[in-house]
Amino acid sequence: MRIRPVGAHALLLDCTAPTDLPEAALVEAWRAELWRRRELGDLTAVEIVPAARTVLLDGLPDPSATAQQLSTWAPAVVAATTRDQATLTTVHDDADHGVVVPVRFDGPDLPAVAQHWGVDVAAVRHRLTNTRFRVAFCGFAPGFPYLTGLPAELALPRLDTPRPRVPAGSVALAGPYAGIYPSASPGGWLLVGRTDLVLFDVTAEPPARLGPGTTVRMVAA
Known part of the structure; x- marks a missing residue:
């Protein structure tokens, strides 16, 4: 250090x-x-x-x-x-669910992620719902959480050309991180699903639902 x-x-x-x-x-x-x-x-x-x-x-x-x-x-x-x-492993500790995020795993890049990982789509869903994620930090946009927990060897490339608009609630992967777009914005991450969970609300305290240190569990909606 x-x-x-x-x-x-x-x-x-x-x-x-x-x-x-x-x-x-x-x-x-x-x-x-x-x-x-x-x-x-x-x-x-x-x-x-x-x-x-x-x-x-x-x-x-x-x-x-x-x-x-x-x-x-x-x-x-x-x-x-x-x-x-x-x-902190890729297996849930049932005593510590943190924030549960319901996800519909229907993202357009789900097949591409499966190909990168050398597995089928069902195995990608299984991996993501059996990983104990933690918010490492927030950035890019207000309330955007960078989630760690995936093994380093599963790191993924970003899109060569970012999408001009990614819908709010999109669950995405890039590099060693998972992330969830709190609002609609351009983005180059691989989209694997979506959630209706509100991640950023200026009237709430704190405004960001997923702050640094928060553990996160994805479940199939």
Whole structure:
């Protein structure tokens, strides 16, 4: 892990340093620990924002002091990451369903995903409904969740030419992630299904239904 200053009141935790642990898992462990420390009052930060390989801490009154704290918390975070890798598998823990997302698996790219994976369409549905997903971070559009949980070897390419309009609720795959479009927008991910679940509502608190750290289970609608 590397700690980099960002402006006068922020730090960026870079989780791309050489390690045997997956970067996404390390980011999630840091997110969970930093949120926990903030709740305990051990950390003062206005924003803790996870991304694919980094975590941003903004609104720090004393970034240099916080950087020292982060260094002392690092061994516990690495230990938590190791434990998480042993328990977060592609098999559901029935005691932790998180948010259940009903999905109609009728996406136009479902056959292409099956071909990439070397299986039939039924096996793709089985894989997706038997994977324990977790929201790694949100981005691209308000409330768009990047879901981890699929094995690295199942990573998929994006479309060569993005679609000009992807309907809201579309369940999609790209790279190592699954995602759900919270609103209609252009998009280049492979569409495997759709859900009627509302993912982003500006009148709700919080507005995003699937925030970082949330576990997600897809079920066939």
